[in-house]
Amino acid sequence: MTVRDELHLYLRDAREVLVWKLDGLDEYDVRRPLTPTGTNLLGLVRHVGSSHLRYFGAVFGRPVDPALSWLHGDGGPSSDMWVRPDESRADVVDACRAAWSFADQAIEELPFDAPGVVPWWGPEPVTLHRVLVHATAETQRHAGHADVLRESVDGSAGLLAAFDNLQVRADDRSAHVEQVEAAARLAAGR
16 A cells, blocks of 8 residues: 555545544534534534645645535635534535545545645645645544544544444443543542
């Protein structure tokens, strides 16, 4: 497996985690702000789709389908981090999958050293390799956000639907949390 293939695999996996974290939740829970900054599950999906369009489109001079321009939001601050009530979950996920497919084409077709410019980073040229590393790291970071947000909604935790990768079984979690809390209190002298 090449470095490109390995990075691409990790990028694809993180995207799927983001979408999976929506499963089984109602419209309110996928959209509601779960942090003081308004971060929400469906907004994370939209943001990653939007950023893929920028990083694998504009950065390399590749035109983006105008039908996907709505992923960027209404233009206000953090407008790609939330979803209006008239936008369906299915439409957001479908558009993000189209954006991810667009990014996949760039990753597969452009040379690994293809030059581009990320205007919001400055005038220095970048390569597809660097952008792929960055996009993979950012998408994995947002998948981690989604892990924590989803757990705060309904206790669902883990890496994949069929593999939770957690060290503590669900029926032992209360005892584990109590142990961690007791350690924290002792360390703080409480």
